[in-house]
Amino acid sequence: MHQKWSKTTEVEVASNKLSFYIETIEVNQLSPLAFYAAGEQQYRGERFFWQNREKTLTIVGLGQAIVLENNKNGQRFYDIEHQWKELTKNIVMEEQEPQPILFGGFTFDPENKENGEWNDFPQSYFTVATFQLIKQHEKTYVSIHLITEQQDSSIHFEKLREERDRLIHAAQVKELKTYEKPKIHSIHERNKDYYFHAVENVTHLIQKNEADKVVIARSLELDFKDALSSPQIIYQIMNEQPESYLFGLERKNLLFFGATPERLVKVKNQYAYSACVAGSIKRGKTAEEDKLLGEQLLSDSKNLKEHQYVVDMIENIFSKHCEEYKVPKRPKLLKIRDIQHLYTPVEGKLFNHATILQLVEHLHPTPALGGVPRNKAMEIIREFEKMNRGLYAGPIGWIDADGNGEFAVAIRSAALIDKKAYLYAGGGIVADSNPMTEYEETLVKFRPMLRALGGQFNE
Numbered sequence: 001m002h003q004k005w006s007k008t009t010e011v012e013v014a015s016n017k018l019s020f021y022i023e024t025i026e027v028n029q030l031s032p033l034a035f036y037a038a039g040e041q042q043y044r045g046e047r048f049f050w051q052n053r054e055k056t057l058t059i060v061g062l063g064q065a066i067v068l069e070n071n072k073n074g075q076r077f078y079d080i081e082h083q084w085k086e087l088t089k090n091i092v093m094e095e096q097e098p099q100p101i102l103f104g105g106f107t108f109d110p111e112n113k114e115n116g117e118w119n120d121f122p123q124s125y126f127t128v129a130t131f132q133l134i135k136q137h138e139k140t141y142v143s144i145h146l147i148t149e150q151q152d153s154s155i156h157f158e159k160l161r162e163e164r165d166r167l168i169h170a171a172q173v174k175e176l177k178t179y180e181k182p183k184i185h186s187i188h189e190r191n192k193d194y195y196f197h198a199v200e201n202v203t204h205l206i207q208k209n210e211a212d213k214v215v216i217a218r219s220l221e222l223d224f225k226d227a228l229s230s231p232q233i234i235y236q237i238m239n240e241q242p243e244s245y246l247f248g249l250e251r252k253n254l255l256f257f258g259a260t261p262e263r264l265v266k267v268k269n270q271y272a273y274s275a276c277v278a279g280s281i282k283r284g285k286t287a288e289e290d291k292l293l294g295e296q297l298l299s300d301s302k303n304l305k306e307h308q309y310v311v312d313m314i315e316n317i318f319s320k321h322c323e324e325y326k327v328p329k330r331p332k333l334l335k336i337r338d339i340q341h342l343y344t345p346v347e348g349k350l351f352n353h354a355t356i357l358q359l360v361e362h363l364h365p366t367p368a369l370g371g372v373p374r375n376k377a378m379e380i381i382r383e384f385e386k387m388n389r390g391l392y393a394g395p396i397g398w399i400d401a402d403g404n405g406e407f408a409v410a411i412r413s414a415a416l417i418d419k420k421a422y423l424y425a426g427g428g429i430v431a432d433s434n435p436m437t438e439y440e441e442t443l444v445k446f447r448p449m450l451r452a453l454g455g456q457f458n459e
């Protein structure tokens with residue numbers, strides 16, 4: 001017999017009286033990706049996938065028990081947090097019991113009005129899945145969530161149990177499926193000339209002291225021969241990027257996905273963990289060359305400057321939200337498949353009242369993706385980036401009913417819509433930046449998603 005938990009709580013959200021029904025079972029041996037793929041017919045546009053960097057936690061969501069979204073600037077973090085607290089305040093979980101998860105993301109800049117692939121996408125987009133799979137410590141749990149105004153939901157719930165069993169069965173029999181790499185028809189560097197012009201201009205502005213650092217990004221447009229499926233893409237990024245957070249978030253016909261090495265913030269039992277990741281160099285072709293490049297990065301003044309702005313800002317936020325915190329004096333190297341970064345982990349013990357979404361609100365955007373000073377940098381980005389970043393460079397992640405959770409910075413990412421994918425990459429511009437070097441840095445940063453999608457740049 002599977003271990004099983006069931007509970008119902010009454011809550012009031014936005015003056016609606018709602019009941020939150022939860023039933024969780026432990027299941028044997030189930031591939032999270034196969035579970036995700038089992039939702040291909042019924043739940044397209046309503047799924048998510050998350051795996052942390054350490055690969056100790058995987059979460060999959062199929063269907064939507066509730067969607068929390070808003071377009072409010074200024075209050076968007078607070079609103080999501082408030083609604084989630086209302087939804088979960090009466091839930092008392094047992095220690096071993098898997099929690100209901102709120103998963104989603106915040107766009108990079110709610111003030112950006114550029115048209116494109118992010119049209120109609122809300123500035124904050126979160127969901128609680130109808131069917132939630134959690135794989136943690138080698139155990140796998142599947143929960144049903146039903147959030148409803150109905151008083152008697154027993155018939156509805158019985159249907160959901162049947163559907164859960166169908167999904168689990170389908171996932172078990174599809175276990176061994178592999179997917180082919182997509183076939184790219186064409187690659188287009190959007191506004192390429194304009195990007196060089198932007199980096200040059202922004203460097204001049206910084207030399208004139210209008211700002212200290214500004215991150216400028218650009219995008220690639222890929223066309224495919226055939227339409228791609230979300231499980232096919234998640235499969236590719238799982239094979240490509242073992243040392244990163246992996247994520248996929250669907251809404252209607254858009255899939256946003258990526259493999260990022262960068263943590264924005266993790267909160268566990270009132271401890272907070274963040275990471276300064278900024279400053280980059282490529283990987284070497286041999287171990288010796290790789291080591292030399294790493295040493296070069298560790299002593300390169302332009303990259304150290306890029307990095308230090310991030311450390312100063314994150315340290316400042318931690319000093320406001322923590323009783324105590326630690327910041328190492330010098331960065332170390334974070335080496336991932338295509339690139340090496342300067343990396344400084346930061347951790348602290350939060351004040352009692354501090355929450356993960358408050359930290360997300362204050363940390364986003366760090367100067368790793370925005371700049372210094374923050375507001376000036378955002379204005380410059382709006383003026384000089386001919387695009388809408390959407391969820392790229394924004395916070396993506398989850399929160400549980402206890403307020404624990406983790407958000408990554410959604411870089412090394414792309415949006416897929418039908419037969420087109422849009423890949424995003426940028427870099428920190430400081431006074432001594434050079435357009436060609438920055439351009440080449442973006443090529444390296446495009447590489448993981450490009451490779452996952454079946455493409456490659458020639459060197």
Ligand SMILES: C=C(O[C@@H]1C=C(C(=O)O)C=C[C@H]1O)C(=O)O
Pocket residue numbers: 215217262277278279280306341368369411412424425426427428445
């Ligand atoms: C902007 C990106 O990455 C950020 C910029 C970096 C840099 O300029 O050195 C390094 C890591 C990230 O914080 C991206 O990957 O698109």
Ligand SMILES: [Mg+2]
Pocket residue numbers: 278279280306427428441
């Ligand atoms: Mg850089």
